[in-house]
Each structure stands twice: as C-alpha cells, then as structure tokens.
Amino acid sequence: MKNKIYLLSASLMVATFSFFSCVSSGEKETGKDEIEKKVENLLGKMTLQEKIGQMNQLSPYGSEEEMYALVKEGKVGSFLNIVNAEVANKIQKTAVEQSRLGIPVLMARDVIHGYKTIFPICLGQAASFNPDLVRESARVAAIEASADGIRWTFAPMIDVSRDPRWGRIAESCGEDPYLTAVLGKAMIEGFQGDSLNDPTSIAACAKHFVGYGAAESGRDYNSTFLPERLLRNVYLPPFEAAAKAGAATFMTSFNDNDGVPSTGNKFILKNVLREEWKYDGMVVTDWASATEMITHGFCKDAADAAKKSLDAGVDMDMVSGAFSGNLENLVKENKISEKQIDEAVRNILRLKFRLGLFENPYVSTPQSVKYSPEHLAKAKQAVEQSVILLKNTNQTLPLNADEVHTVAVVGPLADAPHDQMGTWVFDGEKAHTQTPLAALRAVYGDKVRIIYEPALAYSRDKQTTGLAKAVNAAKQADVVLAFVGEESILSGEAHSLADLNLQGLQSELIEKLSQTGKPLVTVVMAGRPLTIAKEVEESDAVLYAFHPGTMGGPALADILFGKVNPSGKTPVTFPKMVGQLPMYYAHNNTGRPALEKEMLLDEIPMEAGQTSVGCRSFFLDAGSTPLFPFGYGLSYTTFSYGNLKIVSGKLTVSDTLKVSVELKNTGRYEGTEVVQLYVQDKVGSVTRPVKELKRFQRVNLQPGESKQVMFDLPVSELAFWNIDMKKVVEPGDFKLWVASDSQGGLTTEFNVAE
Ligand code: NOJ
Secondary structure: OOOOOOOOOHHHHHHHOOOOOOOOHHHHOOOHHHHHHHHHHHHHHOOHHHHHHHOEEEOOOOOHHHHHHHHHOOOOOEEEOOOOHHHHHHHHHHHHHHOOOOOOOEEEEOOOOEOOOEOOOHHHHHHOOOHHHHHHHHHHHHHHHHOOOOOEEOOOEOOOOOOOOOHHHHHOOOOOHHHHHHHHHHHHHHHHOOOOOOOOOOEOEEEEEOOHHHOHHHOOOOOEOOOHHHHHHHHOHHHHHHHHOOOOEEEEOOOEEOOEEHHHOHHHHHHHHHHHOOOOOEEEOOOOOOOHHHHHOOOOOHHHHHHHHHHHOOOEEEOOOHHHHHHHHHHHOOOOOHHHHHHHHHHHHHHHHHOOOOOOOOOOOOHHHOOOHHHHHHHHHHHHHHOEEEEEHHHOOOOOOOOOOEEEEEOOOOOOOOHHHOOOOOOOOHHHOOOHHHHHHHHHOOOOEEEEEOOOOOOOOOOOHHHHHHHHHHHHOOEEEEEEEOOHHHOOOOOOOOOOOOOOOHHHHHHHHHHOOOOEEEEEEOOOOOOOHHHHHHOOEEEEOOOOOOOHHHHHHHHHOOOOOOOOOOOOOEOOOHHHOOOOOOOEOOOOOOOOOOOOHHHOOOOOOOOOOOOOOOEOOOEOOOOEOOOOOEOOOOEEEEEEEEOOOEEOOOOEEEEEEEEEEOOOOOEEEEEEEEEEEOOOOOOOEOOEEEEEEEEEEOOOOEEEEEEEEEHHHHOEEOOOOOEEOOOEEEEEEEEOOOOOOEEEEEEEOO
C-alpha cells in the first residue's frame, strides 16, 4: 500500500503521525517473539483470580469508587464506554500503580462511522466502492477516539446483509461478500494504522462472528439457518479477510445458527477461526451474549454459559458477569482447566502488549484533533462519493445557479442535524452537523433565493398542517428539493422494520409536490434502502444519501449544484416491495428462472389456466426485478464501455485472468465510474450464483477521455466450497461481465482446464 501525502495543519502534524498511511498491523508486526515472552512472563505471575479479572469487560456502573476498587483488585480487563481522556488516565493510573501486577485496562467504544466527526453510515461508505476513502475515514475516527483514551473499537461490522428490514444493515457494507471483505479490510487498516502500538491506533473488532446479518425475516437478534456451505461461501469470507488483515479482535454474534448460539459455537470459534485461519487475536462476546445463551435455551445457568463460552473459544466476556462469577468455581470443580483460562488470558495480554499499553497507558493527544478542518474535509469527500444518483430525467441535475432563481427546500431531513448523523452515534454532536439547508444557504444563498418549508417536523410526522405551505413554496420556485427519509432512530440495532415505505406523510408530501409540475429533486437520507418506487416515479431526479453524517449538507449542496458529480453505486439491492425480500443479485439460477417479461397480476385474464403465467420464479405482483440492482448508480455524465478483451480464454488454476475494457466519458462533465467485474461459474458440483462480483475500480475521466481499464484476477479466486465441502476451483466454463452494475454489461467467456 502506498503512503499518501495529505496536507495537514501544523498543530495536527503533532498528533497525526501516520495520517493516511496504513499497513495492516498483522502483516507488519515486529517483535512478535518479544511479545510472546512478555506474555508468558506476566502470565506466570498471575493468580487465577487475576487471570479471570482480565477476561472481564465492564461498562461503568455503580459509583466511581467501586469502579476504581475493581481496577485496583485486578478484576477488570477492559471497560467499554469510557470516553473521557482524564477519566481514562485516572483508571490507567489506578491499574498501573495500584493493582498488584500493574496491568493496564483496555478502553473500548463503538466507534462505527466516526467518533466526533461523523462519516456516512457504513452502508453509505460502501456505496463509494472506494477502499482508500473508507480506510482514511476509519483513520480519522481512530485519531479522534484515541484522543479520549479509546484503544479498541467494535468495528468493522462485516456481516453480509441481504435484508433491509434488518436495521443493522446500516452498519454493514451491504449484500456482497467481496465488497464487504475489501472494505472491511480497509477499515481495519484505517483503525489500526501502521502499527497497533502507535498512540493513534485503535484495535479493530471484526463482528459479528457469524451470520448475524441473515437474521430470519430481518428481525434483529433472530435465529439464522445457514448451512455450512452457504456460511463458507458467503458469510465467512469477509471474516477470513479480516483475520488475514490482522484484525486485532473478533466479536461473537447474538444469533444462534441452526440451533447453536455463536458465543458457544466451537466449530466457528475454534475449528474455523483458530485452527483453519490460525487467528491469534482476541475474541470477545457481544453484550451479555454469554448469559443470553440461557434465554436461548442452550445453557441452564450462568456457570453453564461461562463453561460453554470458554470451551467454544471466547476470551473475554462483555458485561454478562458469567466469567467473573463462575470461572473460579468451574476450575475448582474440574469442569474447565486453568490451561483454558491461560489460553484466553494470553490472547488478552498479547493485545495489550501489541497496543503498547504497558509502555504508554496514558493519552496525551491534543483534543484539537476532534472536528479538525482536515477531518471535516475528509468527511465531506466521503459523502461526495457515497451519494447515489438513482434518477435524473431530462438532466434535472445539476442545478445551474445562473438559471435557477428560486429553490424550495422542503422535507423533514432538510435541516435535521441529529438525524442525518445516522445510527451508532454516541459521541458526534449535532451542533457540529452541517445540514443541507444550512449549506445551501451558506454556499448558494447569495446566488439563489431559498424558501424553506419543512412540511413535516420529522420523518414519522403525520400532521397535515405543513403540507400546504410546502406546496405553496414549491409553486413559487423554479425547482423543489425534497429531503425525506428516515430519522436515525429507525435504523441500527434493534430497529428492524416490516414496512420500508417512507414513514409518516412523506409519501403524500412527494405526491403533492410532484403535482405542482415543478421539477422535483428528491434526496433520501436513510439507514437502509427504502421501498420508494412511487416516489422515484413522481420525482424528476433522486439522490440517495443514506445518513451522510456531519458534512452531509455541504457535500449534497455541491452535488446538487454540480460542483461535484455523484459516483456512488448501490451496495445492496433496492427492492420494489418488502415482499420481495430477501433479494440479492448473486442468487442461484433455479431450474425455472424468471423471464425478462413476466405476466403480472393485472395482465392475467379471468379464469386463466393454471400454467398460463409461466411457472417461473417471480412474484405475480412484483415481477422478478428490483427497483435498483446492486452496483447501480448514475452520473451527470455518461460512460460507454467497449473493446472487452481477455488475454487468454484458456487458463489453468495457477494462471491469472487478465481483462481489459475501454471506458469512455461520453458526456459533458468530468466523472467517476465504478467499473465492475462479475464472473459466473457455469456448471458446478453444486449450483453456483448467477454472477459474483470479483473486482471493481473507480475510474475518473474528463469529458471525451477514454481509458483502458485493466483487471487481474487470479483463477484461484474462483474457488468455492464444493459438494465435498472443499474449497476448490472446479475446471470448466466461466462467463464474465464488465459492467456499470450487476445487470447486463459487456460479456465474454473463458475456460479453466484441469
Ligand atoms: C451490542 C452490539 O450488537 C455490538 O455490535 C456492540 O458492539 C455492543 N453492543 C457494544 O456496544
């Protein structure tokens, strides 16, 4: 990975050390043996109680005195949710100076898409298809969080998520294992920096291991039923990539898969993670997921939960108290061995040594790194590349400030500084958020007249009183900008929805605005794809911004007025209706795939014969196609693809497929296209997906400019878990597409010989 040069203010230079140059700490780790020696040496001095103390993670509760007393007695290995440098330093001082062995405490926090400077939600960042930018975003988050003593984040969430009813899809990189793996790795590199022991590095946590994104019907915490092959082909690859990238920790998930809760799943935590992947990081439970195994009906009490978690391979218990309350007795009763405890404690101490906590437990980074101009600029850039242009009839966008005199700004998300930050924001403050309304006024207010009528106070608002005012504003304007979507509280953990239509009266608002006949630009801010077929139809242009974070406003204003050309692509399929879910592009073909044109409900004649509708895999009321496919997104300019070539159509497993295509900017604006490479394994020992993303590249072109875009794809990357549950490339014919989304594109074939 190349170092990037980035302009930093002098004050920031001091604290920013390795701003945008990250090499996975796993790959670059030095002094490994040295650390192992230190771990063994320390472990040898520890009592059983001290070891169990290290395995205990707590969130502050009770009085401050109680907290310090526990630290003094060596009864806590990690705290989550302490977000104050002074308190963090006080805790470390207590641990280092007053506990018997002076082992520092590890401070953790959910730093998901920014700490103070909030970046787009991860699903939005994924729409950028830009690992460099995603890495830099995580770096900023690490710098800001570590200034408050946080050295461990519970991110990235790399659960493949194929159901937008699941509120946590907002935290994910979407539906695709490859995109998730690439971006997850980038986040890990950003959080962990050049080396874990840099004071601005924070340990990453690959979560939730595993399958959590496949919760039945998208209902959070729900059971999953993923057979081993699906698990290995779809849900595990991002985690394997995370382990390889040196993710310092893994977190178990809440779900039970086929009856086995992840926190007690030996197959996943031992056989796969430790034995197959040789992972030497640390494994933490999710919040109380150890004792939740009692509720699951998998453990009879907390002691049983502690034993099953430890037997499965968990090292640290997040807040349930199962370890601290039971491990000592379990050892005495010979139900678990001290050797097992030692193994877990090794993993914990190793991490603390890797983080350099023993040499420097204290934080001294200046607080001025928070919301620094550089961080805000990076956050703006992240929004610019995350926003997806879904529709743009008659080139409604970009707006020309010389031609548009009056703009009506309406909708509950136009000026919602809290909600535009999205889910999992504990530390970002809305006072720092720049909303679209504020940015439009600040940047374009001297050129165009802006009339603001929110119509609705928040996304679920059902008060009709404001609608007429908004319509009136629209009538006076040359163009209407409607900011609709979801409040942040509607997505994220425990925020699943059965209905993905716009909440409250937002749909009525769009309908009424559209009836004015004025050009209507709808901007959606949401934590997930919403079912907005009707609103897309009624709008002239649609921008999907997800929850864009602190700098959403300035970025959107620049996109609307054409200073920035949108380049985001859908990281997840947008369904037309909830009933289509789960819906994802990499499905199997079935024996009866849908035809391009299927007979829909209204076309079926009365008393039609049983077989008249075709007997194919589709919905009579929704067809087989989504509202927008995976990988979809327009630009203000247009691109043409041509001259697809592969160097050789006859390959062996050890070869690398070389693909080239000519991309031309055929429009009037400079723009960036995400060129996507998909492959289909035509015949397998088990049925294979209709296509799978294997590579992508962001390519920037001036109007009229062409570039040859090249891809290298080692044939070994076509391996999958086959009928014998072996990961192999099966020789045979493959189809390949180079395309601007997961539908269509240029295509060719190649063959892999024995
Ligand atoms: C529960 C969530 O599932 C997990 O993602 C998070 O990191 C922990 N709580 C800690 O807040």
